Amino acid sequence: MKKVYGSASEALEGVLHDGMLIAAGGFGLCGIPELLIDALVESGVKDLTVASNNCGVDGFGLGKLLDTRQIKKMMSSYVGENAEFMRQYLSGELELEFNPQGTLAERMRAGGCGIPGFYTKTGVGTVIAEGKEVKNWNGQDYILEEGIFADLSIVKAWKADDTGNLVFRKTARNFNPPAAMCGKICVVEVEEIVPRGSLDPDHIHLPGIYVHRIIQGDHEKRIEQRTVRKREDAQ
Amino acid sequence: MPWDRNQMAARAAQELEDGMYVNLGIGIPTLVANYVGDKDITLQSENGMLGMGPFPFEGEEDPDLINAGKQTITELARTSYFDSATSFGMIRGGKIAAAILGAMEVAENGDLANWMIPGKLVKGMGGAMDLVAGVGRVIVVMDHQNKHGDSKVLKACTLPLTGRSVVDRIITNLGVLDVVEGGLKIVECADGVTEADLRAATEATIV
Numbered sequence: 001m002k003k004v005y006g007s008a009s010e011a012l013e014g015v016l017h018d019g020m021l022i023a024a025g026g027f028g029l030c031g032i033p034e035l036l037i038d039a040l041v042e043s044g045v046k047d048l049t050v051a052s053n054n055c056g057v058d059g060f061g062l063g064k065l066l067d068t069r070q071i072k073k074m075m076s077s078y079v080g081e082n083a084e085f086m087r088q089y090l091s092g093e094l095e096l097e098f099n100p101q102g103t104l105a106e107r108m109r110a111g112g113c114g115i116p117g118f119y120t121k122t123g124v125g126t127v128i129a130e131g132k133e134v135k136n137w138n139g140q141d142y143i144l145e146e147g148i149f150a151d152l153s154i155v156k157a158w159k160a161d162d163t164g165n166l167v168f169r170k171t172a173r174n175f176n177p178p179a180a181m182c183g184k185i186c187v188v189e190v191e192e193i194v195p196r197g198s199l200d201p202d203h204i205h206l207p208g209i210y211v212h213r214i215i216q217g218d219h220e221k222r223i224e225q226r227t228v229r230k231r232e233d234a235q
Numbered sequence: 236m237p238w239d240r241n242q243m244a245a246r247a248a249q250e251l252e253d254g255m256y257v258n259l260g261i262g263i264p265t266l267v268a269n270y271v272g273d274k275d276i277t278l279q280s281e282n283g284m285l286g287m288g289p290f291p292f293e294g295e296e297d298p299d300l301i302n303a304g305k306q307t308i309t310e311l312a313r314t315s316y317f318d319s320a321t322s323f324g325m326i327r328g329g330k331i332a333a334a335i336l337g338a339m340e341v342a343e344n345g346d347l348a349n350w351m352i353p354g355k356l357v358k359g360m361g362g363a364m365d366l367v368a369g370v371g372r373v374i375v376v377m378d379h380q381n382k383h384g385d386s387k388v389l390k391a392c393t394l395p396l397t398g399r400s401v402v403d404r405i406i407t408n409l410g411v412l413d414v415v416e417g418g419l420k421i422v423e424c425a426d427g428v429t430e431a432d433l434r435a436a437t438e439a440t441i442v
Contacts, residue, residue: 027282027319028305030298053319080358081305098357101281102323102365109320120327122368125346125399128360158299170316172299174283177318205318221298227306229290 003164003214004193008039011213015152015185016045019072023108023150024052024062025179028081029224031172032061035189035217036154041068051075051108051148051182053101053175055085060222069093075148077101081224100128103145105178110147112181112210117146153183156219157206160190161197164211165204177206187213237379237408238425245270246423247335247376247406256285258326258366260336261304263376267335277313279331281362283322286314303362323362327369334370336363338377338402340392343439345402345414347375348394360397367398379407379436386438388412388419409433418442 005011022040026032037056040048041064048071055074056063065071066084073095079085088094099107100122110118119142123129133144155176158169166188168176180186193216238246240263248270251257258279259267268278278287280302287302288309296307325331340348347367350360367373380386388405404422405412410433411422418440424433434441 028301030282030301030305076359078359078361080356086356098359100360100364101319101362102327102369105319105323106327120368122327122365124368126364126396128364168316168318170297170299170310171280171283171301173316173318175319178320223296223298223307224301224305225307226296227290227308228293228296231292 003208003212004162005213005215008035008189008215008217009042011187011215012036012039012043015187016040016043017151018045019047020045020151021049021051021148023148023153023179023182024050025155025174025176026061027053027171027174029057029061029222031156031168031174031176032056033154033156033189034061034219035215036187037062037064040065040070040154044070046070047072049073049075051104051150051179053077053104055079055082057081057224058084066094073097075099075104077104098128105175107145107148108175108178108182111149112178115147117144119143120145148182150183151185153180153186155180155186155188157188157190159192159194159199160188160211160214161194161199161208162214163196164188164208164214165199166190166206166208166211167199167203168205173205180206180210185212186210187215189215189217191219192216236425236427239408241266242425243376243406243408246411247374248272250333250335250374250404251276255332256330258331258334258370260334260363262337264335264337267376279322279325280308281322281326281366283317283319284310284314286311288314323365326362326365329369329371331370333372333374334366335374335376336366338375338387340387340389340394341375341377341402341405342389342392343414343418345400346392347373347397347402348392350397351395353395363397367401372403373401374404374406375402376406379409386436388437388439390439409436412441415442
């Protein structure tokens, strides 16, 4: 089965429909599927619900899909870096479902593992618990959270082989594996597609079974907060 | 003289023991890393890293290597990377010994509010709710009063909660308090602060 596609637009062909649920990898602007987001903009698909820890920044990452009004609802833990997001949210154009970060990651992982719900103590006694089933084990309350079953996963990895085995790099791994796992179709963009057999099987971070389509491309990899120390400060 | 930011961070660093895996929040908690001395402490960054190193030298920033505040950082010889589900698995699973976090309000029963002010722009809780629910010990570091001089150590929080009965110890510019049965217990006063000063500046019940 051929998994390697020529471009992001080709890789999304036949998998998009209005109103779909997309799970996206990335944390801030680190490890985001830049090329697939651009292709979603081009496609014009709309009324999207996007499960992603953040929503990019103004004009970059998922922020591009806000500018074009293609997102109907976000499922996120933190959206503070985006003025257009706030404008659309406060004017009622955009729905927002806050998820604690670990709950969001686990909801994706659970969906990918065929687990429709799980209990967690995260959010007990807060607004997050409102309307959710509470169960007590050993004197501790837990709330029921649901697995996320996405129509499509968009993911960024460092390297892939042509069978879809993935290797991520440093903290750019973040939400990418759980996002990849929870989609019916998972499309991955990588910096390099390497020949079959050149990745050490013991060093694969996500097996190709989760990956349906792969593209290779150049990434801007924008830095959100550039923090440095001066060389003379070093001991 | 009440403690300044660095003295509060230094006091918080005394809470850490050799061998601990620790998560530090944004603000004063970040400064705690400067005061751990010879103790063997591994810092977790909840976006998927254990063994967080200092900021990179100019020109060596790596867009694939950031902390939970989205700042560029470096790795150490002990560093490991993992995905977000694994990261919060270790948090929720109680593997992280302690989290040192900032706060807007803390109540005498250990309730913590540090993620939203109604009517103001809501940014989100990020990983704060998971951390306070999951880690072994929650230590709050904050100013004792807000800029209007009102106590931030309250009988009950007025802001939406991050977690219910989750705080173990509060370190402020005026001293150190523990959450105990029936209220808060004074552990220590800042230099030049009397127990009477601390009580006068605190709305919560001190037992």
